[in-house]
Amino acid sequence: MSTLEEQTQGDVLAGEEDGGSASLTTPARLGAYVRRGGVIVPILTTLIAFIAGGLVVLVTGHDPFSTYKAIFDGTGLQWVFPWVTGSARSTAAFNLQQTLIATTPLILVGLAVAFAFRAGLFNIGGQGQYTVGGIVSVWLGSSFAGLPPVLHITVAVVGAALAGAVWAGIAGALKASLGVNEVISTIMLNWIAIWAGVYLFGLGGPLQDAHQPSVPTSSSVSASAKLPVFWGNAQLQGLHIGLFIALAAAVVFWVLLNRTRLGYEVRAVGLNPDAASYAGMSVARNYFRAMAICGAFAGIAAAMDILGWKFSLFTNDIQASSVGFLGIAVALLGRNTAIGTVLAALLFGALQTGTSDRFLDPSVFNPNLASNLTWMIQGLIVLLVSTDVIALKVLHSGRGVSLVFKRRAAREEAGR
8 A cells, every 4th residue: 555545544544533534535535444454355245245145046946065166167267276187177278268358358447447436536437438449449440451460459459448538538527627426427428328339330320330231230340450369269269368458457557556646646636636736736637537547448448358259349239238337346346456456357257257158057057047146246245345334434433433532531531
C-alpha cells in the first residue's frame, strides 16, 4: 500500500472516531475499509460463497464434492499438476486454454472498473465500452485486408481502445463539467451502445455482412487481423496472445497508478477531491482522464474476444453479452488491485468454463443447472464483498461511539 493510501486510511478511521471524514469520497472510505482485511478477506469471501453453493447442490440431491471436482476438471486447472498424464493431460490442456481465453477479457474489464474506483468513480459502463470496442474492432478487423498482420492487429486493437476511451470519456466529461453522476450516465451509455450495435449489424444495417443478407451479423475478421495462437490448435480455438496483452495491461495499470504523476493525481482525487483541488490538481481533468483510461481497457477487452476467437459480431451476442458487468465483480473481489484483478478474473473464467455444457460431465451434474450455480456464486461473492465492508463499518463505528463516550466521561471527570 502506498504512503498516500496508508495516510488516508488512517485519516478515514481517525476521522470517523472524531465524527468527521465527510470530505472523503465514498470509494475512498470503502477502499480504506476493505484493504485493512488484506488477502484474507477475499479468500474467506470466496470460500463462503462456494460453501453456500455446495449447500444448494446438496439440497438438489447431488454430491457437492463430486460436483465441484467435475467443475474443477472442466476448468483444466489440473494441468499444472505433474501427475496428470496421457489423454487426461491433453484434455486438461484444451480445457485450460478455454479457461484462459475466458479470463483474458475479464482481466481487462476488471481493470476498467478498478481504475475508476481508485479515482473515486463507479464505472458501471464497462458493458457499453466493451460493446463499442467490439463494434470498432470487428469493423477494422474485417477491413484493410491487405495490411500486414502485425499492423492490422495493432490498428484494430488501438481503434477499439480509442472507441472505448471516447465512450467512457463522455461520462467523464459530463461528470467533470456538469457534475452528472457517472453511475447514471454510464448505465445510459450502455444501452445506447447496445442498441447502436443492433442497428449497425441488424438486417439492412450499414455494417451488416453483405454476403449474408438474411443474418444479422457483421463481416468476418480478416485472417491478417486474427490474434496468433501460441498454445493449442488454432482450428480448435487454441489460446491466443491476447492473454499476454491482458497481463501487460495489468502491469500498465499498476505502473500508471503507482509510478506516474497521473496515477498520483487520480488516486489523490479519488481519496479526497477537495484536498486534491486545494493542492493544485484539476479534479475535472482527472475525472475525464480516469474514465477514458477505463474505457480503453474495456475496448481492448472486446478486441481480444473479436480478434481472438469470435471473429464476427452477431446482434444476439451484443444483446446477451455480460462480460462488462462481470468486470464489476472481478474488480470488487480483486480489491481494485492489479494482481487481485488478475486472480479474480481467473476464478470467474474458470467457473465460466468449468460449468459450461462443453466441459462439465452431465452424469455428475446438469451443466444448465451448473451455469446457474456459477451466477449464484458470483452473486454471493459480490454480496459478501459488500457485507465485509458493512461489518468493518459497524466495527469501526462502534469504536468511534466508544471513544466518544470515553471522551465525554473524561470531560465530566475534569469538570468535577
